[in-house]
Amino acid sequence: MAAAGPDLYESLQIRYPPSPARTPALGSPLAASRWTLGTVLAVGTGVILVLGAALAVLITLHVQGQAELWAAQAELAAVRAPLLPDPNGPWSPSESPAAVQRQKEQLGRWLQGLSLGWRYHRGKIYYFSGEQKPWGDAEATCRSTHSHLTSVTSPEEQDYLAQETRGKSYWIGLAATGPGGSWRWVDGAPYSQAQSFWAPGQPDSTDYGRWGGENCAQIHPVGNGLWNNHNCNFSFPWICKRDLSRP
Incomplete structure (x- = not known):
C-alpha cells in the first residue's frame, strides 16, 4: 500500500474573520461613538485654550486698569489737598464745603471716565475713539464730554500719543x-512752531476744490506719529483730552 500523504487538514489554513469587538465595522455604533469622543476631546481642548487666552487678556486689562485708577486717585488727591479746610483756621471761599463737594464730584466724574475707556497719563486722561468723524464733529463730541481734541505740548506727550495710536x-x-x-490749539494751549512735530514737508497746501484746503492736523503713521495736515471734512478717529487739574 502506498505511503499515506500529508493529512489534508494539516495543510489547510483557516482564516477567521476579524472579531467585531476588535475592529468595529464602519458605521457601527461603537465606531461612531469613538469618533464622536475624539472630536469632543479635540473641540474641548481648543475651547480651553481659547478661554485661557481670553482670561490672560482680561487679567492684563484688569491690572492695567487698576494701575490707571490708582495713578489717577493719587494725582487727584494731590489736586484736592489744597481745598481741604484747616480745622484750626477760618474758612476761606476756596475751602468751603461746597468747593470740597464739587471736587469730590469732579473726582467721581474722572474715575467714571476712566471706566468708560479713557486712559490716564501724567495728570490727564485721553480718549482714543473707535469710530471716525470729520474734525469739527470730533471736536463737538469731545466737548460733550467736557474735553477737547488733544493738544500736544511736549516731546513726552507726543511720544505717548504716537505710541498709543499704534500707526494709525x-x-x-x-x-x-x-x-x-x-495754527491754533482748540483747547487754548499756546502753539509754537518750534515746539511742533510736523512730518517732513508738512504742513502743505493741497486743495480739495469745493471741500477747501488742509486746515486740520492729525497724528499720522509717517515718522512714527508725526503730524500731517488734512482736509477737515474727511473722517478719521480722534483723541480727546481732559486735564485733571481743571474742573
Missing part, C-alpha cells in the same frame, strides 16, 4: 483758524 491716523486739536490761517 487720529485727529488732534490743531487747526488753521487764526489770522491768516495760522
